[in-house]
Amino acid sequence: MxxxxxxxxxxxxxxxxxxxxxxxxxxxxxxxxxxxxxxxxxxxxxxxxxxxxxxxxxxxxxxxxxxxxxxxxxxxxxxxxxxxxxxxxxxxxxxxxxxxxxxxxxxxxxxxTTNYFGNNELAQKSFSLKSISEALYLRNQILDDFEKSVMEEDYNNRQELIDIVIVGGGPTGVELAGSIAEMKKFILPKDYKELDVNEVDIYLVQAGDRMLPSMSESASRAALKYLKQLGVKTLLNQRVVNFDGNKVTMDNGDEIATKKVIWAAGITxxxxxxxxxxxxxxxxxxxxxxxxxxxxxxxxxxxxxxxxxxxxxxxxxxxxxxxxxxxxxxxxxxxxxxGIGKPFKYKDLGSMATIGRNKAVVDLPSFKLKGFTAWVLWLIVHIRSLIGVKNKLFVLINWMWNYLTYDQSLRIIIKPFKRSSTEQK
Ligand SMILES: Cc1cc2nc3c(=O)[nH]c(=O)nc-3n(C[C@H](O)[C@H](O)[C@H](O)COP(=O)(O)OP(=O)(O)OC[C@H]3O[C@@H](n4cnc5c(N)ncnc54)[C@H](O)[C@@H]3O)c2cc1C
CATH class of the missing domain: 3.50.50.60 (FAD/NAD(P)-binding domain)
Structure with a gap:
């Protein structure tokens, strides 16, 4: 076939x-x-x-x-x-x-693929970021929950809708936390005027004693500082052990009320x-x-x-x-x-992560950068790595627009069409 x-x-x-x-x-x-x-x-x-x-x-x-x-x-x-x-x-x-x-x-x-380390409940109820479909699903859910939150009068129910827990302090978790924190700072006060943004909590949970464990200690320290400056609640040396769809349970018994756990804690x-x-x-x-x-x-x-x-x-x-x-x-x-030549040898060109606008950490083989210069380098490397001239151009324009206006303009909830749905289209 x-x-x-x-x-x-x-x-x-x-x-x-x-x-x-x-x-x-x-x-x-x-x-x-x-x-x-x-x-x-x-x-x-x-x-x-x-x-x-x-x-x-x-x-x-x-x-x-x-x-x-x-x-x-x-x-x-x-x-x-x-x-x-x-x-x-x-x-x-x-x-x-x-x-x-x-x-x-x-x-x-x-x-x-995402590794939930055998925890089926986490696998079924949390979000992961291993495909564009999952990214869109998460986008829909975040926006959908903010829409519901402005209509929710009960404080506790509202907390479940607006608080977000990210698990895993590697580059994905750190970049995501920084990005959500910026949304809270720049977008939510404009889009959801009825919502008290101080009620929105973003947690980043890391099992180890530092963020970005695969990078240098100075990069980890800087990332932690930037996350804290953005108001992210960073929980080090703690593990998420369960999530029932409405609350997260930590290994020390603490609980966080939320409907959204984003799992970025490992792959297999x-x-x-x-x-x-x-x-x-x-x-x-x-x-x-x-x-x-x-x-x-x-x-x-x-x-x-x-x-x-x-x-x-x-x-x-x-x-x-x-x-x-x-x-x-x-x-x-x-x-x-x-034909057969020299054995494969990996040349480490370095690693990087960004934590919101103007802030990034970069470890290169010969030197390290942080702050604005690192952020510019991060932008250049990512634009260069994209496939297709149109993609490079569109991403660049988007980033420039976001940078100048502090306002992404793609906050649209696209619901998948279901043939049997009785909901109004
Ligand atoms: C959210 C996220 C952020 C990341 N950030 C960075 C970063 O900043 N820097 C960095 O260097 N790396 C990053 N990575 C890791 C990087 O993306 C991977 O290391 C890289 O994609 C691995 O390339 P690959 O070709 O091995 O696999 P992939 O790029 O994952 O490609 C696998 C392909 O196989 C296809 N496929 C899967 N199963 C099947 C099947 N059964 N049949 C047919 N096709 C199949 C998939 O559709 C996919 O196209 C990130 C990864 C994620 C998920």
Whole structure:
């Protein structure tokens, strides 16, 4: 059913058009391979800016790019929108929801998913930010709850609607908290004049003793300071243990009344049918050798968040960030074009996080920045990394507009259409 034409060239099937998959397919343009790029969506998504979609700062289309458009002018790359279901390693075939396909080389790059550490209640009731759909869902819910809050006379009920708890003090949690705090400061007093914004509390809960644990101590200290300046209630060394849909319970027994918990506290990989037990490493990542080939396989490669390079000096694996995915994809492209070369070596280009306007922290290999300069660098890096000239331009214009007016203009609740709905359209 995937309807892939026969080719005189070897077939490389790439699953996942995230940072790794799309980079690899791009590098294999017009090479002597038939490349089949399969993704469950018809577009590439720029995950680092999901939180701005959730906070109504950017349109979803500004941070996504249609795959067919990306490869319009390219004969040897075929796009199929399908979901990988299983791998038949012995037969060199994969099974998708749209049928089976043979591969000469298979590249797995399906990224990671949210890790709730086995807590089903949290998984069902909290929000996560692993797709544009989830970002939009969160945007709708935040706006919807503010609408309800102005009609709610009871203080306690109102608290549940307007307070927000973010779990996880990594870059996603920190950036989201900063962004919501800015919304509280600049937007809510104008949009919801009837609401006492002092009643709105934003909590950021971090299990460890510092925010941004993957960055330097000075970046962590600065991030904490900026968050506090923005009025975020930062709870360090505390864990969320439960959420019943109306209140969060912490490990010390404290409770916070809220209907919105945003879970940014960890990721794991989905298990795949057909992968052998010994091919899985920590957090279900797939163990690859230093040429990114899946162990105990002949022709399967794994890239990005889903891969963990077997290396006794690096037991935790490379960080699950965009640069690792991109560098691994470039390495594998070189292998397909030129044959085996030097083993893969990750070059750490640094890390960064922004905490509201004019404030960011940047750790580069040779120096560190914070404050306004770091924030400008953050803007430049993110604009440059987006795919498509239109996206770069739209995001830049949006950011300039927001910066000058202190006012995003995308606060629209878009309700999904339900055919059986009796509600008025
Ligand atoms: C909210 C958020 C913020 C982040 N911020 C940063 C940041 O600031 N800087 C940074 O470097 N990194 C950041 N990251 C991490 C970064 O986005 C990932 O490390 C990177 O996307 C990994 O690339 P990948 O190609 O391995 O996977 P992904 O980019 O996740 O791509 C996986 C692709 O596989 C597809 N897919 C999944 N399952 C299937 C299936 N079964 N069948 C077919 N297709 C499938 C998905 O649709 C997706 O297109 C952030 C991540 C998130 C979620």
């Amino acid at each position: 995937l309807n892939i034409p026969d080719s005189k060239h070897e077939r490389i099937v790439i699953i996942g058009a995230g940072f790794a998959g799309i980079t690899l397919a791009n590098k294999l343009r017009n090479q002597d391979y038939q490349v089949v790029l399969i993704d469950k969506n018809n577009h590439h998504q720029f995950q680092p800016l999901y939180y701005q979609v959730a906070m109504a700062g950017l349109e979803p289309s500004s941070i996504s790019f249609p795959l067919r458009k990306a490869f319009q002018s390219c004969e040897n790359v075929l796009i199929r929108m399908a979901t990988l279901l299983s791998i038949k390693q012995a037969e060199n075939r994969i099974v998708t929801n749209a049928g089976e396909i043979y591969y000469d080389h298979l590249v797995l790059a399906i990224g990671a 990989c989905n298990k795949l049918s057909g992968i052998l037990d010994n091919q899985y490493g920590r957090s279900n990542r797939l163990i690859v050798d230093d040429h990114l080939k899946l162990i105990d396989s002949n022709n399967i490669y794994v890239l990005g968040d889903q891969a963990i390079v077997r290396d006794e000096n690096n037991e935790r694996g490379h960080p699950q960030v965009a640069q690792v995915a991109i560098q691994q994809a470039r390495h594998l492209a070189r292998f397909f074009k030129k």
